Amino acid sequence: MIKSNPVTNGLSKLIKGIVISSLILLSSCNTDDSTPSSSKNKLEPQSTWDSVQTIFSSKCISCHRSGRRHAATSGLILTHNMAYESLVDTSPKNEQALLDGFKRVSTSGNAEERLSKSFLWKKVQIITNSAYGKKMPTRGSLTSSEIAIIKSWIESGALKD
Numbered sequence: 781m782i783k784s785n786p787v788t789n790g791l792s793k794l795i796k797g798i799v800i801s802s803l804i805l806l807s808s809c810n811t812d813d814s815t816p817s818s819s820k821n822k823l824e825p826q827s828t829w830d831s832v833q834t835i836f837s838s839k840c841i842s843c844h845r846s847g848r849r850h851a852a853t854s855g856l857i858l859t860h861n862m863a864y865e866s867l868v869d870t871s872p873k874n875e876q877a878l879l880d881g882f883k884r885v886s887t888s889g890n891a892e893e894r895l896s897k898s899f900l901w902k903k904v905q906i907i908t909n910s911a912y913g914k915k916m917p918t919r920g921s922l923t924s925s926e927i928a929i930i931k932s933w934i935e936s937g938a939l940k941d
């Protein structure tokens with residue numbers, strides 16, 4: 781009969797201890813790995829309605845304001861008291877755009893569909909179809925970052941906040 785010997789006993793306890801603590805260590809590593817990463821916070825900041833209105837106020841309202849001939853021709857007012865209501869989910873005055881199923885700013889479908897059905901977006905791009913009228917603004921120009929702000933606002937659903 782082999783009597784249990786204090787030395788082997790101590791040794792096996794030590795081995796058990798090492799095995800258990802490395803298991804704990806491994807599982808805690810796994811827990812760390814599976815926690816959601818912060819990559820979502822790295823997305824570009826979204827444009828707000830405020831940032832879009834700021835562009836209109838500096839680049840568009842010389843024409844698109846109440847009482848101006850161009851505002852009557854286009855049927856579009858872009859001053860802060862009326863711009864949102866004049867744009868979002870409203871029909872364009874331009875007949876070809878209306879026939880083609882545009883909204884001034886569309887909020888239906890996914891980001892790509894919203895953009896492709898928003899006449900505002902068409903009007904600040906190079907316009908290949910002259911039936912859509914001129915590229916906006918007809919006087920002055922937008923910077924590429926202003927264009928990007930308008931684009932991302934439409935893509936993210938044209939919210940008013």
Ligand code: HEC
Nearest residue numbers: 839840843850854872873874900903913914916917918919
């Ligand atoms: C110098 C005057 C002028 C300026 C500045 C101007 N627009 Fe216009 N806009 C017009 C005129 C005129 C029309 C109608 C004829 C056309 O569509 O080409 C129009 C039409 C539009 C339409 C189409 C409206 C519809 O329902 O058919 C949109 C959208 C528009 N403008 C957006 C803008 C934006 C955004 C800006 C500023 C970045 C801007 N415009 C600056 C004169 C101007």
